[in-house]
Amino acid sequence: MKRTRIIAVLCVVLICMGTGSMLFAQGKTEKGEAQNVVTLRFSWWGSDPRHEATLKAIARYQELYPNVRIEGEYQGYSGYQQKLMTQIAGRTEPDLIQLDHAWNPDLSTQGDVFLDLAQQKNVDLTQYPASVLDEFCTINGKIISIPMGTNGFGAMINKNFFAKHDIPVDIVWTWEKMIEIGAKINKSNREDYLFAIESGTSTGGLGPFVLGAYIYNLTGKYWADDATYTIQTSRADLVKAFTILKELYTSGTAQPLGDASLFTGQMEQNPKWLNGQIGFTVDWSGTIGKYKSAVGAESFTVGMPPFVEGGNNRKIASKPSMELAVSARTAHPDIATHFANWLFNDPEAVAIMGTQRSIPANQTAFTLLNEANAIDPDVALMCELTATAPASPVPSIQNNNEVADIIKDICEQVVYGRMTPSTAADVFLSSVQAKLTTLQARR
Amino acid sequence: MKKNMRTRDSVGYLYLLPWIIGFLTFQLYPLISSLYYSFTSFNITSSPRFIGWDNYVTMFTSDPLFWTALGNTVQYVMMSIPMKIGFALFVAMLLNQKIRGINLYRTLYYIPSIFGGSVAVSILWRFLFMSGGMVNRLLNTIGIASIPWLSSPNWSLFTLSLLSVWQFGSSMVLFLASLKQVPEDLYEAALIDGAGRIRTFFAITLPMITPVLFFNILMQIINAFQDFTGAFVITNGGPLNSTYLFALKLYDEAFTYFKMGYASALSWILFIFIIGFTAIFFRFSNAVTFYGDGEA
Numbered sequence: 001m002k003r004t005r006i007i008a009v010l011c012v013v014l015i016c017m018g019t020g021s022m023l024f025a026q027g028k029t030e031k032g033e034a035q036n037v038v039t040l041r042f043s044w045w046g047s048d049p050r051h052e053a054t055l056k057a058i059a060r061y062q063e064l065y066p067n068v069r070i071e072g073e074y075q076g077y078s079g080y081q082q083k084l085m086t087q088i089a090g091r092t093e094p095d096l097i098q099l100d101h102a103w104n105p106d107l108s109t110q111g112d113v114f115l116d117l118a119q120q121k122n123v124d125l126t127q128y129p130a131s132v133l134d135e136f137c138t139i140n141g142k143i144i145s146i147p148m149g150t151n152g153f154g155a156m157i158n159k160n161f162f163a164k165h166d167i168p169v170d171i172v173w174t175w176e177k178m179i180e181i182g183a184k185i186n187k188s189n190r191e192d193y194l195f196a197i198e199s200g201t202s203t204g205g206l207g208p209f210v211l212g213a214y215i216y217n218l219t220g221k222y223w224a225d226d227a228t229y230t231i232q233t234s235r236a237d238l239v240k241a242f243t244i245l246k247e248l249y250t251s252g253t254a255q256p257l258g259d260a261s262l263f264t265g266q267m268e269q270n271p272k273w274l275n276g277q278i279g280f281t282v283d284w285s286g287t288i289g290k291y292k293s294a295v296g297a298e299s300f301t302v303g304m305p306p307f308v309e310g311g312n313n314r315k316i317a318s319k320p321s322m323e324l325a326v327s328a329r330t331a332h333p334d335i336a337t338h339f340a341n342w343l344f345n346d347p348e349a350v351a352i353m354g355t356q357r358s359i360p361a362n363q364t365a366f367t368l369l370n371e372a373n374a375i376d377p378d379v380a381l382m383c384e385l386t387a388t389a390p391a392s393p394v395p396s397i398q399n400n401n402e403v404a405d406i407i408k409d410i411c412e413q414v415v416y417g418r419m420t421p422s423t424a425a426d427v428f429l430s431s432v433q434a435k436l437t438t439l440q441a442r443r
Numbered sequence: 444m445k446k447n448m449r450t451r452d453s454v455g456y457l458y459l460l461p462w463i464i465g466f467l468t469f470q471l472y473p474l475i476s477s478l479y480y481s482f483t484s485f486n487i488t489s490s491p492r493f494i495g496w497d498n499y500v501t502m503f504t505s506d507p508l509f510w511t512a513l514g515n516t517v518q519y520v521m522m523s524i525p526m527k528i529g530f531a532l533f534v535a536m537l538l539n540q541k542i543r544g545i546n547l548y549r550t551l552y553y554i555p556s557i558f559g560g561s562v563a564v565s566i567l568w569r570f571l572f573m574s575g576g577m578v579n580r581l582l583n584t585i586g587i588a589s590i591p592w593l594s595s596p597n598w599s600l601f602t603l604s605l606l607s608v609w610q611f612g613s614s615m616v617l618f619l620a621s622l623k624q625v626p627e628d629l630y631e632a633a634l635i636d637g638a639g640r641i642r643t644f645f646a647i648t649l650p651m652i653t654p655v656l657f658f659n660i661l662m663q664i665i666n667a668f669q670d671f672t673g674a675f676v677i678t679n680g681g682p683l684n685s686t687y688l689f690a691l692k693l694y695d696e697a698f699t700y701f702k703m704g705y706a707s708a709l710s711w712i713l714f715i716f717i718i719g720f721t722a723i724f725f726r727f728s729n730a731v732t733f734y735g736d737g738e739a
Contacts, residue, residue, distance in 0.1 A: 082698035109488040258594020
């Protein structure tokens with residue numbers, strides 16, 4: 001028994017030593033590495049073309065600076081914000097972080113999570129438009145990120161479909177014209193749909209890209225007011241918007257919502273898109289790469305998004321495609337900011353990254369790509385079209401996840417015929433306003 | 444004597460110590476923390492603020508999606524469990540035969556369970572059951588019109604429950620083991636008495652395997668209430684919230700809306716619900732479970 005107890009004690013001690021030495025070695029390795037090799041973590045979202053370009057750029061930086069190792073943590077957009085917020089709360093966020101400006105309201109409550117880039121000598125902020133830095137990259141009075149690209153918005157067009165149905169690719173759509181032509185197309189071939197869009201998320205789908213865009217073009221104002229947390233669109237305008245939404249589906253213009261929603265955030269993987277049975281969808285210019293690579297460059301082009309017949313304006317949504325921030329808790333702020341600056345100013349880096357994050361917002365990067373004729377022509381075209389009439393920034397409250405989900409539910413009810421446009425407008429006014437009031441109280 | 448017993452106990456505790464430390468750190472502490480958070484307003488960006496029973500009151504009185512999620516989950520459990528258990532038992536009976544290559548068949552039938560309900564399998568399910576997917580194409584070839592498996596609120600939950608049936612392997616293995624325990628002389632006696640196969644199944648096989656049947660049903664119920672991957676990857680709760688399962692609601696509240704306090708309250712309600720469901724099941728099963736030692 002005494003021998004058994006000795007063996008038991010030895011086993012426990014060995015387990016503890018093993019665990020402790022593992023933890024100690026981890027720390028020692030990091031400290032040991034810090035003397036020779038610095039490791040940074042860099043997170044971003046995107047699809048394969050963007051991942052490949054970014055990894056190539058990282059590899060080149062590591063060749064130039066062998067004492068720096070950068071670990072890429074990349075994924076799709078879905079779930080990225082959730083993961084990031086959890087990491088920030090747990091103080092385990094990466095050193096370099098790609099952000100969406102729509103998250104600024106949530107991030108602003110986190111305190112000083114990011115470096116104030118205006119105080120960092122390695123980052124040249126003069127290369128970016130001051131208005132963009134001020135409107136999209138500033139939280140709590142500090143410039144916490146640099147814009148990585150300028151996003152235009154418009155139609156992702158499958159040329160084969162347009163050719164098959166004798167539609168010119170430079171047509172300027174209105175929702176009403178879409179329904180008229182889309183109905184004829186679907187009547188002639190039940191498998192073909194002029195348009196496809198998913199139910200969506202807070203930054204894409206029916207809510208922002210159909211309902212929100214329709215109301216903005218119709219009235220000249222967004223439906224929400226950030227300052228007062230109120231709905232500033234009328235019931236009548238909401239009824240019009242929901243009516244158009246319903247007709248998109250009842251006419252056969254849009255692919256059935258249930259089918260399209262299976263590819264939320266991944267419309268380029270929709271078999272109907274791949275097979276040329278969908279004419280176009282709408283999305284940001286930063287996503288052109290994935291749509292184009294799915295159908296092939298020869299089958300792809302871009303165009304303007306749909307407007308409202310007789311609407312107040314034909315302005316097009318515009319925003320930074322995404323932003324790059326540096327964690328205030330990084331152990332190596334100098335190296336992190338050096339890499340961030342290198343990514344958008346070094347000719348090699350700019351050439352590698354190309355327009356995978358849309359047209360660079362950095363003036364140097366833009367000039368380099370432009371001179372080398374390396375700007376993707378479709379990205380350039382979409383950004384040019386957007387620049388002819390850019391819309392003002394979307395109120396951040398419209399991007400709130402809880403608000404967006406309520407709107408998504410209402411839109412689905414209309415599309416599936418469970419709610420009339422008139423009832424939907426009433427429900428929108430009551431339930432969305434109730435949520436806005438709750439959010440305002442929480443501030 | 445007493446000293447020897449104390450010594451033996453202390454050795455035992457020493458062996459248990461690593462597990463105990465792990466349990467306290469990674470299970471008990473988070474459990475108690477979540478109970479505390481369920482009484483707070485905690486949005487991950489600031490410290491928890493005690494609000495008493497507010498989360499629970501909100502849940503039952505002013506969150507319609509709570510009832511939607513709960514109703515969907517109960518429906519999902521009611522659909523998937525009988526199909527999964529029934530299919531697992533059927534396959535186990537097929538594999539409980541002495542034929543050549545039976546071991547290979549057993550391996551093949553277990554393979555789907557190894558893949559489980561992972562993201563990759565969920566994506567595969569989406570491609571199989573979407574409108575132009577393989578399942579509809581097969582139906583079309585035999586003259587049946589396409590079914591909106593995933594795009595209709597009337598069909599989507601049923602289609603998701605089929606994904607859980609695909610993971611029948613673990614239940615099947617347990618059934619197979621219990622089938623082998625049924626005494627052969629009972630079958631012989633039944634044969635002599637002129638009982639047919641169906642009568643034999645209901646009179647002998649089923650009663651003799653009720654303990655394993657009870658265990659399988661219980662474990663699958665507990666798992667089914669917590670199912671998440673299929674609903675999240677394939678339909679994201681749609682269409683029309685028809686596949687909005689409770690686990691998905693919990694995820695949304697915690698990680699999309701960052702309402703950790705409310706999400707913690709939801710998780711405790713789910714816990715209580717599962718406990719209640721299994722307690723009722725235990726009570727019911729006492730009357731129908733036969734144990735070979737004569738106890739029921």
